[in-house]
Amino acid sequence: MGEIVVTGMGAITSIGLTIAENLRSLQQENSGIKKAKHFKSRYAESLFFGEIDQNDEALLSELGLEQGQGYTRTTLIAIKAFREAIAHAQLSPEEIASGRTAFISSSTVGGMCYTDDLYNDANLRGVPSEYIKSYEGSDHALRIVRLHNMKGITDVINTACSSSANAIALGARLLETGKADRVIAGGSDCLAKFTVNGFNSLRILSEEPCKPFDTNREGLSLGEAAAYIVLERREDVKDLRKIQAIFAGFGICNDAFHPSATSNDARGPRMAMELALKRAALKPSDIGYINAHGTGTPNNDITESYAFSKLFDKVPPFSSTKSYVGHTLAAAGAIEAIYSILTIRNQEIYPSLRVQEPIADFPFKPVLHYTPETEIKHVLSNSFGFGGNCTSLIFSACI
Structure with missing residues (x-):
């Protein structure tokens, strides 16, 4: 593969609302897997989750979207991580909107994260919710595209747990084949009853914070997060100080x-x-x-x-x-x-x-x-x- 480099990163997780906060928690061995404060579920008392420590109202306010309609949590955390990534890569509004900038995202639950609203809307119970048009898996990506007037290739991948890894790989292929000059790739998923109930039916959720590679491990702990990286060809990067790593x-x-x-x-x-x-x-x-x-x-x-x-x-x-x-x-x-x-x-x-x-x-x-x-x-x-x-x-x- 030719020299493709990472020039920007953005992330929001249970251990940090920014890359800097995530790094500090990683270095200090601070886990974000705790009892949920914002996620409402019958399992909130019995299970541990990697929940982002910010409610929807705070996210809407920080992002300046209080007047918007139908912004699900999947979309809100996606927008936050996306904005950090493009700022880190120092992309101008013109570059982001360019037809030569591709956006490859991913999600599993997508806009179905508000499961109760989805159920009521699907069964025609009462007045349709504000999320009636937000349930598609691609809703978060489409809203980002509209917010930034993006005109380049856009795609959304769902291959379960490998989704955003595949988004990054597809982004690299677009650069290799000359179909784009820069790619913003990643994914977003928030906690949802739909997801938690599904994993619980498989009996693979742990009743204590997960402990990977321990003999007595019981299962996984679900979390929520959004993350994006910016990929470019090294030859196109004028300021080499922007390069974070090579995607090899x-x-x-x-x-x-x-x-x-x-x-x-x-x-x-x-x-x-x-x-x-x-x-x-x-x-x-x-x-x-x-x-x-x-x-x-x-x-x-x-x-x-x-x-x-x-x-x-x-x-x-x-x-x-x-x-x-x-x-x-x-x-x-x-x-x-x-x-x-x-x-x-x-x-x-x-x-x-x-x-x-x-x-x-x-x-x-x-x-x-x-x-x-x-x-x-x-x-x-x-x-x-x-x-x-x-x-x-x-x-x-x-x-």
């Missing part, structure tokens, strides 16, 4: 094994990592850190560990930052891409929190404590979604 490669595959589980032989995760390494022209030994998919479910953590053991002669340091923010679904790939870039830029590793007894089946364990002053040139970031959708991204230091 990606691998995408589908193991077609099960609707919600990875295969026992980990062929999907392993193939995704192998394809990413091949595209980046790197050897497994070149990887200095892995931001693992690491959901905390019995299935994922054992199969991902098995994939590591088969691909690497010596497994590099790895951890799951989902232990900080929970599983943010479509936003996870972009959030973890940003955390991977922060790892490279600051030469430090953010640990898997709450691991008391690492999985004993393998001779390696995740990083358990914040580790500064490391030497990392290449980071592998994994996102493995339902339906066998496996994606791996590689980010490299800009030398």
Whole structure:
């Protein structure tokens, strides 16, 4: 793949409303997985969530959208992260609106996050809510396009947990093929009854904050977040100080094994990592850190560990930052891409929190404590979604 670089980042999660706040929480090992304050659900008392510490009214006010109609929480957090990313990349309004700027986003719950309103509207109960036209999965992206008068290629991806990782990969392909000069890629998902009830029916939600790669892990903790990165060709970047990292490669595959589980032989995760390494022209030994998919479910953590053991002669340091923010679904790939870039830029590793007894089946364990002053040139970031959708991204230091 040609030299594609990241020139801007924006994120809002349960550990920070900005990139700077996220970084500070990562370094201080502050988890955002707690009892929910804003999300209303019968499970709010019994489960822990990675909830953004800002209600809808505060978001509307901060974004100057108090007079708007139909802005769902998915859309509000998407707009906030999008604005931070374009400001960080120093994109002008003219550049954002240009037909040569592509916008590739992703979401799983989309505008269906207000489940009660959706139910009432679908069943013609009472006066239609203000969200009657907001339930599409692409609503957040379409509203961003209208707010910024964007004219370039726009797309929204839903491949479950690998959605925003695939948005980033598609963005890179648009740059490679000359269909765009810059791409804003990422995703947004907020907590919703629709999502929580669905995951609860699969019996993979933990009743305590998740602990990926722990022997006694019980399942995942759901979170909400939005994150976007700006991709450009290095040759087009006039101010090299804007470059945050190189997007070195990606691998995408589908193991077609099960609707919600990875295969026992980990062929999907392993193939995704192998394809990413091949595209980046790197050897497994070149990887200095892995931001693992690491959901905390019995299935994922054992199969991902098995994939590591088969691909690497010596497994590099790895951890799951989902232990900080929970599983943010479509936003996870972009959030973890940003955390991977922060790892490279600051030469430090953010640990898997709450691991008391690492999985004993393998001779390696995740990083358990914040580790500064490391030497990392290449980071592998994994996102493995339902339906066998496996994606791996590689980010490299800009030398």
